[in-house]
Amino acid sequence: MRNLWTVFFFATILCLSHARADNLLDGADLGYGEYLSGECVTCHSKDGVDKGIPVINGLDAEVFASIMHAYKTGDMDHPVMMMVASRLDAEQIASLAVYFAAMPGTN
Amino acid sequence: MVTKFSRRQFTGGILAGTTALAMPSLAFGARPRVAVIGGGAGGATAAKYIAKDSKGAIDVTLIEASKRYYTCFYSNLYLGGFRSYASIGHNYYGLSVNRGVNVVHEWANSVDTAAKVVNLGHGGQVKYDRLVLSPGISLKYDSLPGYSPEMHSRMPHAWTSGTQVQLLRSKVLNMKKGGTFVMVPPPNPYRCPPGPYERVSMIAHLLKERNPTAKIIILDPKPKFSKQGLFMAGWEKHYPGMIDWIDPDTHGGIKSINATSMEIETDLDTFKADAASVVPAQHAGSIAMAAGVTDGDWCPINPANMTAKADPNIYVLGDASVASSMPKSGFSANSQAKVAANHIRGELTGSRVYEARYANTCWSLVATDDGIKVGANYSAGPEKIDVVSKFVSQGDESADVRKATYQESIGWYEGITTDMFS
Structure with missing residues (x-):
């Protein structure tokens, strides 16, 4: 969980400084987000259990989008996440963000 | 937030709907049928996603001989004493109870691709409109x-x-x-x-x-x-x-x-x-050979949707397929299953079909708290699955990074087995 709080902190900073929140979620498509989420839930347990990889169910959509943009630009550093984010465009990130925000977080 | 049909909806909707209506089974209101052979990372995932996302519109039968499935991935960690044997065993209750998948614990003996029937070891038959083959490997x-x-x-x-x-x-x-x-x-x-x-x-x-x-x-x-x-x-x-x-x-x-x-x-x-x-040495699981979708030892597939080149009604996932630069891994099979599931739903119910996106990461444990990993993501090229980007652990990483990599792999095991079986 500690890692996730760090992520929250950075994401909040990014949210405030880099982009307006409504822009982050432009073009969001819930159905497309559900399809794209298949790549995420191989690692991020859909049951909301953190055994070494953070829970992303129920994460605030703007925070989610900020984090993914930070991985995309290299402002946050993790080889798997940077690879995942590198091929997601803004609409795809927004779609994932609204999908996971709607998932019940059970942690 | 605006929900819209995007550029990614390139084969679904009206086109697939028209195809589906031409099928007699749908015209008379029967549910289209999908049979899945093999309950590992490819087959279990495909069965789950087809059943889950079609919300009962597709009848899904999973044919898997074992009632309890022990994952190949992490079996090495059991060897090393890092995991119990019980912790790498899983059952199919979740797919059956939560997802409505009809789980049949039988061997699939043969496939009649003309009649679209799977013949089971004890004489029963499973009819299908689309067949998913995820039989893993057989030894040479x-x-x-x-x-x-x-x-x-x-x-x-x-x-x-x-x-x-x-x-x-x-x-x-x-x-x-x-x-x-x-x-x-x-x-x-x-x-x-x-x-x-x-x-x-x-x-x-x-x-x-x-x-x-x-x-x-x-x-x-x-x-x-x-x-x-x-x-x-x-x-x-x-x-x-x-x-x-x-x-x-x-x-x-x-x-x-x-x-x-x-x-x-x-x-x-x-x-x-x-x-x-x-x-x-290995080749595609024997049932893939029996179904006639192999060329040599493995099954060539169409990169856009994992259909067998030899039969458009059959999808081949995981180790048995020729997925070019994608390694034969549980992660790859799980990823391929989601592409196939999305395509099958589009074919049978007219739902939206999105572009194929594939990914893989392989974690390995070298010693206590010394984990390494290699991974890539992939897209469908015209002839083969192409690498989009990749990474590998570095030789000069700190002990903290290696420990974090190991912990991440534990999280991944939890994630993928939840994804497959619940």
Whole structure:
């Protein structure tokens, strides 16, 4: 969980400084987000259990989008996440963000 | 937020709907049927996603002989004592109860592709509109001189998880003091490219604790292997002097294997083993051969949707498929299953079909808290699945990074098994 709080902190900073929140979620498509989420839930347990990889169910959509943009630009550093984010465009990130925000977080 | 139909909806909707309406089964209101053969990372995931996302509109039957499925991934960690055997076993109740998948614990004997019927071991039949084949691998017994199914109990391949891995662990634990373990990895292509080398790492870990003067010899048919630099640096660091990797130029090839005398003969020498794991060459699971969708040892697929090149009604997932640069791994199979599931729903119910997106990451454990990983994501090219981007652990990473990588792999195991079975 500690890692996730760090992520929250950075994401909040990014949210405030880099982009307006409504822009982050432009073009969001819930159905497309559900399809794209298949790549995420191989690692991020859909049951909301953190055994070494953070829970992303129920994460605030703007925070989610900020984090993914930070991985995309290299402002946050993790080889798997940077690879995942590198091929997601803004609409795809927004779609994932609204999908996971709607998932019940059970942690 | 605006929900819209995007540029990604390139084959779904009206087109697929028209196709579906032309099908007699739908015209009379019957539910379209999908049969899935094989309940591993490809098949279980495909069955789940088709059932879940179609919300009952598609009748899904999963054909899997085992009631309890032991994952191949993490079986090495059981060997090394990092996981219990029970912790890598899973059942199909979740798919049955939560998702409404009809789970049939039978062997699939043959497929009649003209009649679209799977014939089961005990005489029953499962009819399908679309068939998903995810049978994993079968072993090529004739790939090593002297190798035979009877040798499994003497020199376990332990390449399909389950009791073979239990047997291998007990053989390593019962080695004489200062004895020799011989590992014979398979030639390319094979299931789990880093697997033989993680296995050696885990056996070295076990021996370092209990039998520190023991030796491990790897007689490799390949001149190089996955994450080689990282593994070899790890062996030097954690198990100095214990592991000897011998490449084919040096040993000259395996000439014969004698399971009775526990001797493996090469041009270089005859190696006498106190315990051994011999993993032969592999081909697509036998049912894929029987279904006629193989070309040589493996099944060519269309990269956009994982349909077999030989039959548009059959999808081939995971180890059995020719997925070009995607390794034969549980992660790859799970990823391919989601692309296929999305396409099958589009074909049978007219739902939106999105572009194929594939991914894989393989974590390996070298020693306690020393995890390494390699991964890539992929897209569908016209002829093959192409790499989009990739990464691999670095040789100069700190102990903290390696520990975090191991912890991440535990999280991944939880994630993928939840994704497959719940």
